[in-house]
Amino acid sequence: MQLNPYGEYAVLLAASLANEWPADRAGIEARTREFGMTMTFPEGPDDHARVSEVVQEWAAVVDAPPGAERAELLNEIMASAAAFPRLTDHDGEGWHLHYRDVGMSFAAVLRSVFAVGTALHLTTRGMHRLRRCAAGEAPGDPCANVVVDVTRNGRQRYCSVRCANRDAVRRHRARQASPGRT
Ligand SMILES: [Zn+2]
């Protein structure tokens, strides 16, 4: 997988898995294809459960405040997941860098790709460009989706137009219920 530029696809893949968890291993692998990974992974009996743990670990980075705490968490993951950069040209992708050792398990590969990709995304685009959908901040709102902000202006707060609209309606109603102070 090409992590350049900006690690965007690695972060989008992690968010996609967090937001919509596949029912089986084949579903996870299909998702990696969708987001541009071309390599085949060694098959292990507990891949589905272990990738789930990797996604949960990554979600803690999403929930960490976008500063030193978030950086610290990512550094911890990278310290145990990533390795020296390595030039590779697998699957006709052309020469690119992998930040992991060869022969790692499915879960370990994704752990490394998510961590390094997220680090690239946050450091090139901004530490705040990863969050939970803002609609979910309202009491009782069901959305807990991860939002990866790859927009030009860096102000994406909602996972979808639907969530943005729901929140807009809610704020409008709140304003009507308590008329302005003028
Ligand atoms: Zn690759």
Ligand SMILES: [Zn+2]
């Ligand atoms: Zn949402």
